[in-house]
Amino acid sequence: MTDEPVFLPGAGGCGPPEAQHLALVVAGRKLLLGADGHFPRIADLPGHSGWVPLGTLDGVPAWGTAPPEGAEPAVDAWNGKNGRWTGWPVLAAELPTPLAALAGRAVQVITWRHSHRWCGACRAELADVPGESARRCPGCDLYVPMQLSPAVLVAVTRPGPAGLPDELLLVRHSYGPTELWALVAGFVEAGETLEAAVHREVAEEVGLALTEPAYFGSQPWAMSGPGVLLTGFTATAADPTAEPVVDGRELVQARWFPLDALPAELPPAYSISRWLIDSARAAVRR
Ligand SMILES: [Zn+2]
Known part of the structure; x- marks a missing residue:
């Protein structure tokens, strides 16, 4: 197929999130997906923050995050549109391979981030390293890359x-x-x-x-x-x-x-x- 979208995984070089960029929200092991099989845009999800870069889909930057802390990951999170929470296997079976790859990377990065919140050496809260799939400790400078x-x-x-x-x-x-x-x-x-x-x-x-x-x-x-x-x-x-x-x-x-x-x-x-x-x-x- 020549018209398949192109997903390039990566963590850098796209500046801050903009309204029309793609937004992948991961709750547990599920993603928010539109009824039409499209991902939301950043502008669709006010109240969400902590966006981490995932790469680009046909040149459009894609970002991942978890639902706001304390908020129930309700379907109406998506501005009242027909969003649904979808597990990766269902999504991978339904969507073209590059979209499934983007969704898979979102699940991997966001779940990794969730389980790497604190420094394993000094217990301070880790901070994201801009442009990388990595976190760093502001207390002891420990560098924590996302390992495969x-x-x-x-x-x-x-x-x-x-x-x-x-x-x-x-x-x-x-x-x-x-x-x-x-x-x-x-x-x-x-x-x-x-x-x-x-x-x-x-x-x-x-x-x-x-x-x-x-x-x-x-x-x-x-x-x-x-x-x-x-x-x-x-x-x-x-x-x-x-x-x-x-x-x-x-x-x-x-x-x-x-x-x-x-x-x-x-x-x-x-x-x-x-x-x-x-x-x-x-x-x-x-
Ligand atoms: Zn530390």
């Missing part, structure tokens, strides 16, 4: 029986959307490469060894806490006869599915999990 949390996802395949398609490893979790068949995933440890995290997570969660993983792509993810960056990999099982073994705590099920007979309960279409699965499925020779 990288995580890995891996689509593990193995050759199918003679003449049949390759098979994909899918797992079911004991928490979250337990009905979904998902990919093995986990956070990267400090001091670990992404590739090492792929090997470790697959070994820990299903007890399988892999060939060297190949990078697939990445996606900022607003659902698992501030700053989460998902990175996707593909890999093949080192031993094509090995079966996955789950620990019964984090995972309750793991099994191989022929790529032409995957279950219907797959991750949503806007997730990198699904992009990896669809890519593996598209590679099946017919």
